[in-house]
Amino acid sequence: MRLSPDEIIFWQYGLFKLNATIAWTWGLMFVLAVGSALVTHNLSTGLRRSRWQNFLEIIVTAIEKQIEEVGLRHPEKYLGFLGTLFLFVAAASLCTVIPGYEPPTGSLSTTTALALCVFVAVPLFGIEEQGVGGYLKSYAQPTVIMLPFNIISEFSRTVALAVRLFGNMMSGAMIIGILLTITPLIFPIAMTALGLLTGMVQAYIFSILAAVYIAAATRIRKPKLEPDARH
Amino acid sequence: MDNMTIIAVASIVTAGITTSFGAIGPALGEGRAVSTALSSLAQQPDASATITRTLFVGLAMIESTAIYCFVVSMILLFANPFWNHAIALATGK
Numbered sequence: 251m252r253l254s255p256d257e258i259i260f261w262q263y264g265l266f267k268l269n270a271t272i273a274w275t276w277g278l279m280f281v282l283a284v285g286s287a288l289v290t291h292n293l294s295t296g297l298r299r300s301r302w303q304n305f306l307e308i309i310v311t312a313i314e315k316q317i318e319e320v321g322l323r324h325p326e327k328y329l330g331f332l333g334t335l336f337l338f339v340a341a342a343s344l345c346t347v348i349p350g351y352e353p354p355t356g357s358l359s360t361t362t363a364l365a366l367c368v369f370v371a372v373p374l375f376g377i378e379e380q381g382v383g384g385y386l387k388s389y390a391q392p393t394v395i396m397l398p399f400n401i402i403s404e405f406s407r408t409v410a411l412a413v414r415l416f417g418n419m420m421s422g423a424m425i426i427g428i429l430l431t432i433t434p435l436i437f438p439i440a441m442t443a444l445g446l447l448t449g450m451v452q453a454y455i456f457s458i459l460a461a462v463y464i465a466a467a468t469r470i471r472k473p474k475l476e477p478d479a480r481h
Numbered sequence: 482m483d484n485m486t487i488i489a490v491a492s493i494v495t496a497g498i499t500t501s502f503g504a505i506g507p508a509l510g511e512g513r514a515v516s517t518a519l520s521s522l523a524q525q526p527d528a529s530a531t532i533t534r535t536l537f538v539g540l541a542m543i544e545s546t547a548i549y550c551f552v553v554s555m556i557l558l559f560a561n562p563f564w565n566h567a568i569a570l571a572t573g574k
Contacts, residue, residue, distance in 0.1 A: 253559050319534075410545060417548035424555070455541040458534075 254420060255352035256359065271357040278341050320461040328464060331371055335364060336457035343449020356419035365412035368460045376467030385467065411459060418452045485567050492561050496554035503550025510543045
């Protein structure tokens with residue numbers, strides 16, 4: 251039994267291996283990038299729009315609203331990063347309806363790469379918002395005693411992000427594989443449907459957690475005086 | 482029993498214990514979370530969007546502890562490092 255799509259190797263030349271993870275990752279990236287480029291190359295601002303433009307607008311607006319609800323003041327600044335994370339993980343799990351497809355997020359390498367992106371992006375956004383000193387000072391909040399724990403949590407949450415996504419995706423594929431050998435008729439379909447739901451929830455969790463980490467890193471510590479003007 | 486058998490028995494038994502005990506805690510925790518969320522939904526239906534979102538995030542966080550146990554047991558069963566070591570020893574390398 252396979253633990254991850256890393257073990258399916260399509261092509262090998264010396265040290266370079268083209269496994270299913272890489273192939274499907276690039277396939278997904280190609281579909282997402284070319285699809286978005288095709289839809290957005292003639293956008294209309296009038297009332298007559300193509301249905302694909304409406305579709306993308308719904309997705310982008312929904313993501314923007316979710317980011318804003320987490321507490322980030324300017325969602326458009328983080329939309330590129332968080333939206334890409336969400337769309338990639340969601341597309342990776344939604345495509346499991348295609349026969350022969352293995353979700354690349356079912357490999358620990360992919361999820362580690364995504365978690366490392368979050369690990370690097372959070373300090374960058376934090377430094378951009380409150381400067382190097384201000385960001386480093388946030389590690390000593392609320393007291394200096396918490397400094398080692400804050401640093402440990404920085405690493406442990408990265409590991410948790412990676413292992414959570416990997417575990418959910420891998421267990422979905424594993425359960426379907428086991429069920430196929432026991433009851434091959436109906437139950438694998440039900441579990442596949444459940445896997446779609448789990449995949450969407452995990453994509454949501456992954457991007458929301460990244461947004462929460464960024465929100466925690468970019469929060470400027472000063473007394474809030476201005477009332478919320480949006481409501 | 483030789484080394485291989487001991488490693489196999491220990492891995493299989495530990496994998497089962499890991500998943501079963503790892504499922505108990507998250508199951509209790511998720512039950513509590515869902516029941517609390519349901520009662521607050523009944524009290525404040527207006528806040529359903531926020532409650533549901535927080536509930537899903539919380540459930541996934543709770544569930545990830547069970548997933549960690551599952552990953553550990555899968556590693557014990559399918560990618561056991563001690564197993565490879567014992568095989569390497571047995572084949573005389």
